[in-house]
Amino acid sequence: MVIHVVNARDSLWQIANYYRVSVKEIMDVNGMKNPNQLVIGQALVIPIEDNFYTVKYGDTFWEISKRYNVTLQDLLSVNNIENANEIYPGMVLTIPRKIRPTISVNGYIYLLGEESGPIVEKASKYLTYLSPFAYLIKEDGTLQTITDIPVIKVAKTKKVIPLMSITNFSSTALGANLAHIVLSNPQIIERLLSNIITIMKEKGYLGLNVDFENVLPADRELYNSFLQRTVDRLHPEGFSVSTALAPKASGAQTGTLYEAHDYAAHGKIVDFVVFMTYEWRWRKGPPQSISPLNEIIRVLNYAVTVIPRDKIFFGFQIYARDWLIPHVAGQEAETFSPQEAMRRAVKYGTIIKYDKTTQSPFFQYKDSQGRLHEVWFEDARSAQAKFDTVKSYKLKGISYWALGYPFPQNWALLEDNFIITK
Numbered sequence: 001m002v003i004h005v006v007n008a009r010d011s012l013w014q015i016a017n018y019y020r021v022s023v024k025e026i027m028d029v030n031g032m033k034n035p036n037q038l039v040i041g042q043a044l045v046i047p048i049e050d051n052f053y054t055v056k057y058g059d060t061f062w063e064i065s066k067r068y069n070v071t072l073q074d075l076l077s078v079n080n081i082e083n084a085n086e087i088y089p090g091m092v093l094t095i096p097r098k099i100r101p102t103i104s105v106n107g108y109i110y111l112l113g114e115e116s117g118p119i120v121e122k123a124s125k126y127l128t129y130l131s132p133f134a135y136l137i138k139e140d141g142t143l144q145t146i147t148d149i150p151v152i153k154v155a156k157t158k159k160v161i162p163l164m165s166i167t168n169f170s171s172t173a174l175g176a177n178l179a180h181i182v183l184s185n186p187q188i189i190e191r192l193l194s195n196i197i198t199i200m201k202e203k204g205y206l207g208l209n210v211d212f213e214n215v216l217p218a219d220r221e222l223y224n225s226f227l228q229r230t231v232d233r234l235h236p237e238g239f240s241v242s243t244a245l246a247p248k249a250s251g252a253q254t255g256t257l258y259e260a261h262d263y264a265a266h267g268k269i270v271d272f273v274v275f276m277t278y279e280w281r282w283r284k285g286p287p288q289s290i291s292p293l294n295e296i297i298r299v300l301n302y303a304v305t306v307i308p309r310d311k312i313f314f315g316f317q318i319y320a321r322d323w324l325i326p327h328v329a330g331q332e333a334e335t336f337s338p339q340e341a342m343r344r345a346v347k348y349g350t351i352i353k354y355d356k357t358t359q360s361p362f363f364q365y366k367d368s369q370g371r372l373h374e375v376w377f378e379d380a381r382s383a384q385a386k387f388d389t390v391k392s393y394k395l396k397g398i399s400y401w402a403l404g405y406p407f408p409q410n411w412a413l414l415e416d417n418f419i420i421t422k
Helices: 012-019 023-030 061-067 072-078 116-126 149-157 176-183 186-203 217-237 263-269 293-303 338-347 380-392 408-417
Strands: 002-005 043-046 052-054 092-094 102-109 129-132 135-137 161-167 207-211 240-245 272-275 312-317 320-325 334-336 353-355 360-366 372-376 397-401
Touching (some): 002 012, 012 023, 012 043, 023 043, 023 408, 043 380, 043 408, 061 072, 135 186, 161 186, 176 186, 176 217, 186 217, 207 217, 217 240, 217 263, 240 263, 272 293, 293 312, 338 360, 360 380, 380 397, 380 408
Parallel strands (some): 102 397, 135 161, 161 207, 207 240, 272 312, 312 397
Antiparallel strands (some): 002 043, 353 360
């Protein structure tokens, strides 16, 4: 795969001819409906089927290396070329293949019930784990159930490991007090763990993912003790234990979202951790990159000093946000898929821009009522930047929030960059 950014003179036919692929192949991998609907700044994934290129008049090695997203040094080396000026039409070049490391991939899904089955089936070839979200813990150690049987059934038939996800918060409650009541009572903890094990055995879960958020800072050690007790109970039963962690750039970072999440303790106690490296800009705040890579790198630079790299999952959001601007405090942005973001860009004939600091695409448009909007989303460039980060930090894998938002470019590039553990 290579990535092509559309300019003002491009047509899909010209792009296909340039890369020697068909228009249909480009449309399929990018989820396009109309070959005539391109916008300036749009990033297209180009499916290169072979690894050879025949030099044409006017070509240079530098231009060819840029076209196929490889380094000039690698292009010259694989073709045993010592002089970069010795190029001629008709020369057949080998394009070096990417080295694909092996990673694990988790996908959260909160769209449950019968409608979730096809979503999981479509994504299953790219998944190691599936985490239906989520069982809400209760003050007495019981759990509020979810309709997860359809997705567990699909996961198992597709050789995807189902992870039971538990949480302490809901759409109406942050969960700090609920977490305190449970974490501070050993009897409730034992009852909760017994109920978890019962559900896991009944439904066929093979691991547990704990997503406790807004835990009171004073309950930090209680949370660590709970995780150790959870591992002590679940490991003998053959179940893995993982946690979801808020993204922080130092152990001293303050705030209810961060302080009780003890990176070093989680790295020591549980089997792996999922970093929630998204939502830097929530839906009721002003417009900004949802998962800015510069901020994620700050988190990783700290995390790898206290957590083994082979226990870290990079959190990747696959949704877009549309804000009305100027932003009014408390006004909620609309959330939808990257595919819908592209549909709106095409509909309103906008120009897509790319913020190099955050490695995020965005655009503005005026709707039929004359209101100005700003959309931040993910595209092939931002996905590739995240994949390059996972490789450079040698992380265990990637965790998606959340399945159900169409983003075909992501899956094509994921498979092009990695071998996925099944």
